Amino acid sequence: MSGWLVTLLMWAVTYPARLLGLSLGRLHLPPFWLAFLRFVPVSVFAALVVPDVLGSPEWARRLVGAVAGGLLMWRSRNLAAGILGGFAAYWVARAAGL
Amino acid sequence: MTAPHAPGSAFWPPFWRGFRALLPLWPGMVPFAVAYAVTARAGGLSVWETQLMSLTVFAGASQFAAAGQFVGGGLSTLTGALALVATTFLLNARHVLYGLSLSRTLPLPWGQRLLAAQFLTDEAYGVTVVAGPRDPGGLSLAFLLGAELSLYAVWNASTLLGSLAGAALPDPQALGVGVIFPLAFLGLLVPLLDGRVTLLVALASGVGAWLLGRVLPGGVVILLAGVGGALLGARITTRRAARGKAT
Numbered sequence: 001m002s003g004w005l006v007t008l009l010m011w012a013v014t015y016p017a018r019l020l021g022l023s024l025g026r027l028h029l030p031p032f033w034l035a036f037l038r039f040v041p042v043s044v045f046a047a048l049v050v051p052d053v054l055g056s057p058e059w060a061r062r063l064v065g066a067v068a069g070g071l072l073m074w075r076s077r078n079l080a081a082g083i084l085g086g087f088a089a090y091w092v093a094r095a096a097g098l
Numbered sequence: 099m100t101a102p103h104a105p106g107s108a109f110w111p112p113f114w115r116g117f118r119a120l121l122p123l124w125p126g127m128v129p130f131a132v133a134y135a136v137t138a139r140a141g142g143l144s145v146w147e148t149q150l151m152s153l154t155v156f157a158g159a160s161q162f163a164a165a166g167q168f169v170g171g172g173l174s175t176l177t178g179a180l181a182l183v184a185t186t187f188l189l190n191a192r193h194v195l196y197g198l199s200l201s202r203t204l205p206l207p208w209g210q211r212l213l214a215a216q217f218l219t220d221e222a223y224g225v226t227v228v229a230g231p232r233d234p235g236g237l238s239l240a241f242l243l244g245a246e247l248s249l250y251a252v253w254n255a256s257t258l259l260g261s262l263a264g265a266a267l268p269d270p271q272a273l274g275v276g277v278i279f280p281l282a283f284l285g286l287l288v289p290l291l292d293g294r295v296t297l298l299v300a301l302a303s304g305v306g307a308w309l310l311g312r313v314l315p316g317g318v319v320i321l322l323a324g325v326g327g328a329l330l331g332a333r334i335t336t337r338r339a340a341r342g343k344a345t
Binding site for chain 1: 122142143147150151154155156157160164173179182183184186187190191192193194195196197198199200201202204205206208211212215216218227228274276279280282283284285286287288289290291299300301302303304307308311320324325326327328329330331332333335336339
């Protein structure tokens, strides 16, 4: 199949998923599902972070970077500082041969 | 009732604040988009086809899966192409969660939803849900669109760069930029960890995703671990509330 046709089919299954959630805002939800939605960010972010650190072939250096970056962000509440500090710690670990 | 403001007057300041809020994630996005474009071009896609996928589908993991299959020649058959479309659907089903979560605090009329939906990503959702309410104007369409288009702009510009100059660029993986992606989401996660329940939910989803990731593709893992963790948190808090009422 041609590239553009496959692309359009991929778009046709991606866009509706993005639209569906945004369209359900006025749905009346019981307390359980409201609590569920409040926990979505925490669970999704954790699910994005942990496999990318521990599942990586260079997990030891990434773990050093993540711990350093996490502590910095916890103390400073500053995203950019945490990313830069974590990246610096990752490079220190890498230079040290970890 | 709040006073209605003049249309357009208050759009751009929150838009640019949202746009800037995504800047720390740019260094992590550029190499991924470049790598996608290089793979897609190597697989035989034209510059236009490579770019069209970044403009329409706009989903990193799915685009990688597609580019990889073009290289493998799997898309010459209808079955191969349909399998890729099914994979894309599974990988991106998690966006339903993001939209649902956003729409609770930011209800949008349908025209704005049609627009906002095209550019929704993990990153834009993450930053909007964390930084949006802290914005001077509160969580708004302008802030959301700024965050969304920030990533859309850098993703598409980097796709073009990779398509045209891929072979001449240094290998981004050698620079270790892969670690920026988890660091960015860690930065979004840390301020949310304000108690034992959120800590437990984060731990369960994170470790759960790591274990599931050994047998399942990435996007499905995020969906399952995301739903599982949020169910756990909801169960604990609603049980607590019920117990509080009973005593």
